[in-house]
Amino acid sequence: MLVIKQLLTQLPKNIILTGEENTRPFECDGLSVYRQKPLAVVLPENIVQIKQVLKICKANNTPVVTRGAGTGLAGGAMPLENSVVLGLSKLNQVKSIDVENRLAVVEPGVRNIAISEAVAQYGLYYAPDPSSQIACTIGGNVAENSGGVHCLKYGLTVHNVKAIKMLTIDGDELILSRQDDGLGLLALMNGSEGLLGIITEITVKLTPTPALARVVMAGFDSVRDCANAVADIVKAGVIPAGLEMMDSFAIEAAEGFAQVGYPLDAKALLLCELDGTHAQVQVELNQVLKILSNASTLKVSNNEQERLDLWQGRKSAFPAVGRLSPDYYCMDGTIPRRHLADMLEKINALSQKYQLRVANVFHAGDGNLHPLILYDANKTSELEKVEEFGTEILRLSVDMGGTITGEHGVGVEKLNAMCHQFNAKELAIFHKIKAVFDPKSLLNPGKAVPELHRCAELGSMHVHHGKLPHPELERF
């Protein structure tokens, strides 16, 4: 093929992978149920090479799929048919650290945790911590606007990125900063899933490591009491560094895996982390303990080891669930916190309806739900059943005033669900925004925003903020 030939002649051969065998490792990202082999994978070592790849692909009308570490959970980095994968993992240098202004300038392939490791000696860290942080890259984090456990207090990726350098499909360099006068282009790039440009450099905000962090574990006899406690903590004016909730099945799975002393008789478990100066933590701890006085089990970490142990169960919840079932499907809807208990009850009812078990792990502090639906991919049509179940959860999320994806992105996975959250006119605006940056639609085309005919074929009923169109009509 001409495009491969041009790549091989105009770039060093050792950065190009072609053929069935070599491209197979890149055929999917963290959502492994969708797979597609690309024409070629290019792993550039500098910006000049990226520009060359873009030039060749543009001339050949070949789609480009940018990839970081491939840990995404929505298929955003899954190759497209006849596409070239642009893997940025070799651009992994921390270019500079500005301790005084708490900034670091990094290349897109730097791993999330590597930033914190590089600045730890200055008492600083990079706050957003997606669970894949040991592997995922900062470029991918910007493309997905990744979250994590500590977003409630420290924000998402978009809040922690000061500036980026990016390349347009034409190879033009654009520098976007928080201080720019004009439209919010930097915010637009965050979460744009590789559809608008190639991010080549990121300036991140660094956060001082808190003097102290303590975690409170509270077990509850009812899910509703636990959900109410979440609302009460925030209402009382406390912003925990992390506020996580698990249901009984998730508690059982996590405890079976990590053995950290979670109460197996509890219907719901809350982990609430408080951080700051010793004085701040003490004040907040007193407030939180008062609110949690109706909990059936209560434990506060007394040292760093105990704190890490209490988190260990939560952090191993996914692999723990993975041990109980051949496969599981992770959802990512977000809802207003006040609906947490209702949502859990509805998910449990759906679990009965579909006869599929669900373990619920929530970033309760920001209403971000990660129900894990257990299934067996080898059973005929079970994946279809799971997807139907998942779609029902996402519809409920939108109907409750929330969203289909809090931090994982749309990718290829949630294209249908997008039809439920946005109407045709809003989706048309998204397509036009893409065309501003990428008129020939060569950057990760077909991802993140569904084609209008796809939604029409689904016959999806569009609902906004819990209001059905034509409420006067009867529905069955």
Next chain:
Amino acid sequence: MSNRINQLQQLVKDSDGLHINSELLDYSGVVEYYPEELVMTAKAGTTISEIQTELAKHNQALPFFVKTLNMSIGSVYAQGAQDLSDCVLGVQIIDGTGELLNFGGQVMKNVAGYDVARLLVGSKGKLAIITQISFKVMPQTYIGKIDKPSFSIIDKPSFSIRQKIERRLKQVFDPKGVFN
């Protein structure tokens, strides 16, 4: 749907040129506020002082810089600043063809679709009428010193590409060039 929104949509459809401000908008009031969610939704003409009064009842406040209390939340949004952008969660707008559109929402974590709610921060009334805004608020005790936002000079090669992109984005939202 409120009458005023219908009137504004009609106004845009019938007009060749509109200058958006709070008087033209004539649309104000807090729509929804749950202190435990740390989120408020207000019509764009709502004044900052009205918002602050409501928030103060629950020991909460706006975590971004505002010049004067009699400004509307819509004009603070339209003028734009990074600390305000950080708090924006969703917007309802009327585009240059008179369509009523919603982007973002009322939850902190939301990555469905491009972040139009933050893209339009600083759009100075040139792309769309902002009718309603949802934004994050904070307990008073968590709000430190708020600095007046500063803007930096954009380097030259970037500036010309940026101008081109901003012109095209104006076309996306206001193809007839109604807003001036």
